[in-house]
Amino acid sequence: MRSRSTLILSLLLTAAVMSSRCERETRRYKELPAASNRETAVRVGQLEPGMPQQKADVKSPYQENAWGIGEGKRLYSAYNCAPCHGVNGGGAIGPPLMDDAWIYGAQPDQIYATISQGRPDGMPSFGGHIPAQQIWQLVAYVQSMGGQVRSTTAAGRNDDQMGALPESRRGSQVPVQTGHR
Amino acid sequence: MSHLQSVIHPAGIQAALVSHLWWILFGICTFVWVAVAIAALIAMRRGHRAASVDLPESRIGRNVAFAGVATTITLIAIIFESVVIGRSLNTLKAPDALRITVTANQWWWDVQYENPVPSLRVTTANEIHIPVGRPVGFNLLSNDVIHSLWIPNLQGKIDLVPGRRNELWLQADRPGVYRGQCAEYCGLQHAKMALVVVADPPEQFEYWLTANRASAPAPVTPEQQRGKDVIEKGPCAMCHTITGTLAGGRTAPDLTHIASRSTLGAGSIPNTQGYLAGWISDPQSIKPGNRMPPPGLASDELQAVLAYLETLK
Secondary structure, three states: OHHHHHHHHHHHHHHHHHHHHHHHHOOOOOOOOOOOOHHHHOOOOOOOOOOOOOOOOOOOOOOOOHHHHHHHHHHHHHOOOHHHHOOOOOOOOOOOOOOOEEOOOOOHHHHHHHHHHOEOOOEOOOEOOEOHHHHHHHHHHHHHHOOOOOOOOOOOOOOOOOOOOOHHHOOOOOOEEOOOO | OOOOOOOOOOOOHHHHHHHHHHHHHHHHHHHHHHHHHHHHHHHHHHHHHHHHOOOOHHHHHHHHHHHHHHHHHHHHHHHHHHHHHHHHOOOOOOOOOEEEEEEEEOOEEEEEEOOOOHHHOEEEEOEEEEEOOOOEEEEEEEOOOOEEEEOOOOOOOEEEOEOOOEEEEEOOOOOEEEEEEEOOOOOOOOOOOEEEEEEEOHHHHHHHHHHHHOOOOOOOOHHHHHHHHHHHHOOHHHOOEOOOOOOEOOOOOOOOOHHHOOEEOOOOEEOOHHHHHHHHHOHHHHOOOOOOOOOOOOHHHHHHHHHHHOOOO
């Protein structure tokens, strides 16, 4: 009797582990770009009128998806993010992305809005130029740079020489919203 | 029957050597196979009768020694022939050769015709024109993983390795259209990573090269102008280049003369307006996993883009 329940339990556990792996590896090539107008409602500062409101809990559809984060890593160099933000996110003439300081917010929808709308002093707007799907992939990758996604999902290595720890080994940090200085 | 991609229909010196070697091996193997088959048949027919006959020990020894010596001589002859042909495959280097840099990407070929004067360089993709009767030296690079360039009618295959430059020399002796194929598994769309090689008579090749040095022609009709605007201000320009316009992305095939090419998606589909429309609206259905996302154009924008791309001869 005991061995049977052990068997059922282990089968269930295997199924649970396997189903969680599935989402990690799914490649959603045919996903149509989601219509996204939510950046218009995204708050990027700490000041807000009236009573403090509930924050919308929006996640990147690729936050749990290693393929999507990998695509984001590829797009990060394809769309020339690296010259300003650094190859591994260490920052250059643009702010670093691997630290805990976030000028316009560390929430996925705030990062989406920053990429899509652009920000003063240099950040160009990518909305309308690249599909929403790719912006969400970039959001997931940017989050992985500061250790904001699970280490099992973040990239484990670069295709070329590594100047920094891989994303999967960066410790998670508590994001601080600094605002524009 | 066309011999677009065939080792035994060589169109150049090197391929002729390779095919020569192939026929020698084929002849020897056929001979050995037929001889063994005949010997086995004879042995089967003799069956029990022969089992009772005792051959003298010395005759068995002689037979084995003869077979051993014959095999060794054949093997040495094949190795000698193979080394000689292997060496002569690489003796085409010539100072007046045409130099072409081919960079493999997942899953397409970037092609650049070298010239000391930068403005005379030509960039294209997935289609290589070469002059008949003139040696061509390829510089082979890769941007991501290991690929392999194989144009069976013209040469043997050679790998394109990231971080390393390989060379391949070939010469076409007959005008014609040949198909090349990636011959090293490189990911999901490895099978749809082909290229077209067009061997032109020299004067026709010079004409093609001169035509491809030009920037894209200016749009004429308002619809073509609109198409150009959509490309420049929309998603296309993020990855594609059209010389003479604002589109200058470097991560996808050059579109400056796309209407003059015969295939789309690295040999996946023919380059006609209908296929082009299908490709632009949903590339992931035609070649799943390729790097082009659906750009999400409205139908009138798509028509304008098609009208403009059609003029890029």
